[in-house]
Structures are given as structure tokens and as C-alpha cells.
Amino acid sequence: MLPDFPNPFYYLANFERALGWLDARCADLFDAAEQRFVRGFGTLPRASRALFVRMLMRKGPQFRASKLDYAEIGCPRAAALPLIEAGWLEGAPVLELGELAALVTRPELQTLAARLVAEAHEKTPPWDALHALNLRTATRAAMLDALCTAAPCAREWSAWFPHAADTVFDFSAAAPLCERLRLMFFGNLRQDWSEFVLADLGVYRYEPVAFDDASRAFQQRADIDAYLALRDCREAFELAPEDQHAEILAAALDVLDALAPHTRPNAWLRTRHDRVRHAAGQAAERLGHAALAMRAYLDSGHPESRYRRVRVLEQLGRRDDACALAQTIAAAPINEEEAQRAARTLGRLMRKRATVQSTHATPGHALIELTLPAAHLHLRVEEASRLALASAEAPVFYVENTLITGLFGLLCWPALFAPLPGAFFHPFQRGPADLHAADFVTRRDALFAACLAELESGTYRATIEQRFADKYGTQSPFIAWGALDEALLALALDCFPAAHLRLWFERLLREPAANRSGLPDLVRFWPRERRYELIEVKGPGDRLQDNQRRWLAYCAAHGMPVTVLQARWEAPELMPAR
Incomplete structure (x- = not known):
């Protein structure tokens, strides 16, 4: 059960807190409509402001007055x-049938259909479906199908239901404005105003980070426009009809080309621009438009885009160019993943099978086979393997991407949540905004060094615990709290040597985002012997992924x-009879 709030207007207080935050930090970014809203909202009666926020936090944009019962x-x-007078709410919207359908019940549809049939003076074809309908069953x-066939024109609620003691409000006028304010506050459109409530309830906890009044996601109005244009651009090509894919992709790349100069001064926004270009390239490849894919990848700084150009050059029949680019990548790779892919591609392009085999091999690790009982077929192969391996002397835990990263997140907490410029700009961040930036670690070199130094001094265990x-x-990009407990933590700190922790943490710091998986x-x-073994499980038909190979090799x-x-799996027919 969620606790009750002593203040029934808690949601309004949270929203007005956000408006105050925006007014203090982002006033120079407001256009005239936003400035009028932020400054004028507080002058409305409290009931009106509360109704506005209730609608803002509900699915709309149309609402029946009878459903706004607070x-x-x-x-x-x-x-x-007062909201209608201010222009932030429409009091008598014209509703298409589809909009109306989202607001009414089945009995109300029956009433509407019956009235429309009664109003029809003759059986013209558009009304045949309604006449043939058995309204009771x-x-x-x-x-709805019958009403759509009749195609009644859009009208106000009072015209759809002249005798109903209700009305409809439309929130559409204020929705885009509120979306921009939300974007200014959070720096993204994934989070919404419910973050305040969830934080107040304790559902989510965030690390408090001190930052000054100048800390914010966007530095100029053009940044906001560019962010929204990037969002619209991506939605356009991802939702494009099949017969218009190529045209819409080409138009999207025109938009991205035009946006490029506006995003370059803002490193965070440029990273977003690169992600959208890379996504456009992937979409073009899936559709077989190699030339469009090449155009997308050429101006993308996404870490995977350069290698994708090699593959597209192959698709275009430019084998020599593909080989030359792969050699360039192999000589100076951006990261381990790019090096691995380039070496494999070179081996194929140059017909050097030995190279291909060497990039797939992970020498040094053990390989074992295990037959799992058919009685465990209902379990995931990892859980069935865990049960088969575990013993009282040697417990086994499923920890994929949680234990080592969790230990790293705990030890390096001060570095991850350091209040550096451009890292934190609102109180509901799970981690630093520049986590994926190329200079994320270098900006925090001294802080990470201080954290890792505890592995040498021996104080790391007490710090982590x-x-x-x-x-x-508390939210963290490296910690899955549900996967950790005190007992597992104690075993890990007993059995993992500090030297191994350092090696793992150093690899995480090479590429914090990529190497988390x-x-x-x-x-x-083996607690008595203070030792451990890491085990990668592969079921029938499964094979090692590239990122798994890299970790195993390391x-x-x-x-x-x-x-x-x-x-x-053991064959079911080989199981003993019960």
C-alpha cells in the first residue's frame, strides 16, 4: 500500500516546484508563451491549477468532466x-468519431447508434451497416465499425449526446508547451512529472548532488529546438510506411544534415545527433538502401558507425575501399569492439582464415560440458546449470552483469556522482549525463584513482560494505540492487582478490557504457579456500557473443x-520412471 499524502495538493506543489526551478535556471530559454505560462500559472485559483496538473499527468488529451472527480x-x-479563459484548455472541442470512442462506454455507443439510425430519413447505403446492426448484442x-461506415461528421460533445449532462475538455493546446518545459527540466523526454511523486513515496531514491543555478541540460533555445527536431526525425523514419521508407529516410537525412551545425557546439546534443544518424543508417541497411546507409554513417560520430561503413562498402561492391577502411580501423580502433570486428572482417576480405579463427578464440579459459536433467526443462538454462553445479561447500550464484559492476559502482560512488559541470542538472538523475561521453573518465581521473587506491590500502572492503x-x-547506472545482498557481497569480498577487482574495474573504466555487459x-x-570461478553458460544452439568473448579473453x-x-538437456525418455 502506498502511503497517503497529508497535503491533498501534493501533485500541484511538486509541479509548481518544478516551475520555480525552471524560472530560476531557464528563464532565458523561454519563448513568450512559456514565459507567460510559468509566470502566470500561479495567479490562477488553486482548484484550476490542480485540475490542470491532474490532466497533465493523465492520458489525454480529451477528458470528460464527469471523470475529473477529485x-x-x-x-x-x-x-x-479560468484555464479556458487563459487559452490553456478548450472547453467545447470538436470531436472526431475516433476521439469520441475513447471517451464513451458501450451502452453510450448503443445510445448514439440508435439515435443516428432514428435520425436517418431513408436507407441510403452509408447507413445500411447501422440499420443491420443488432444493438442489443x-x-x-x-x-464502431458500423458508425465509421456511416461516417458521421465531427461535432462537439453536446451534438453527439444532446441530452447527456456532461462535457469534454481538450488539453491539446497546453500539451506541447508542457512537453518543452518537461524537456528543459529533465533534459530528456523519458522522464515525466511522476518522478516527483515516486521520489516522495520512496519508490525511487536519487543521490543528492550539489550543482549551481547555471546547471541545466540546454544552454540556448536552439538546443531545445534541435533536440525536438531529432526526436521527430527519428520517429519519422521508424514509423514510415513501407512504400515510403526510402523517401522518408532521405528527407530525414536532409534534416540531420541541416541540424549538424547546431549540435556541434553542444557535445551532449551532438552525441544524440550521432545516435539518430546511426539509427537511420541501420534502418537503411535493413531496407537494402546501401547508398542512404553510407550517407548516414559518413557524418556520424557513433562508435559503431565507422565499422558499419566497411559493411556498406561491401554491399556497394567497393571491396578494396572496404578493405582499406578495415585496415585503418585495425591500426587505430576506437575501442575493443571495433578492433574485434575489423580484424574479423579483414580476415574474411583478405581470405586469411587464420585471422578469423584467432579473433573467435579465447585461449586460456576452461571448457566443460554438462547434461542437465529434463526435470529442469521449465527453468532457464542458467538457473538449471546453477542448481547442477552448486553444493554446500561451493555455492553458485547467477550474477550476469550485476556483481562485478555493482562492486565497481559502490567503490567508485564518489567519482560517479561528482558534481562536475554538465554532469547533473536536476535532482532525479540515475547517473551522470556525460556517462557515454569520450572524456567521461578523463574528467574524473583523480577521483577514480582515489577510489581504486583503496584496493591497495585494503580499506576497500569496509568502504563497499x-x-x-x-x-x-539509490539509483545508479552500475548497480542492480535487487541482485545484491549482504551475504553475496561478503562472499565476493572474501573470494575475489583485490588485484582481480582492480583489473575488472580498470576495464570498466576503459569504456564504462560498453563494458557493463x-x-x-x-x-x-569456495569460501574456505577464498577462491572463485566465473562461468559463462551456453545452452544448445547458443554461442558466445562478441562482448562475452572480450571479457573471457581479458x-x-x-x-x-x-x-x-x-x-x-537430458532426453526425457531417459529419465527414470516415477
């Missing part, structure tokens, strides 16, 4: 009047105990 607001019609879908207690449940599925501990190269377990 004790603290009172009569919704009275509360709506027809489903909601059937009635205390931070686990103090920060439990690919870690082995299971860990087996661990093996540093003498860490890693194993690949190839699991197969």
Missing part, C-alpha cells in the same frame, strides 16, 4: 473556466579462473 478540486467545470468493435548499507536502493553468467565460490589473459559451460 474531492480537493470540487466542480471540474468551475475549475476549468453487437460488440463495441462492431458498433558501508556504502552498500548507506546507499541501498558481457560478464559471465555465474560465479562459484580474464584469461590475466590468469583469472573463467569457464565456458556448454549445457545440453
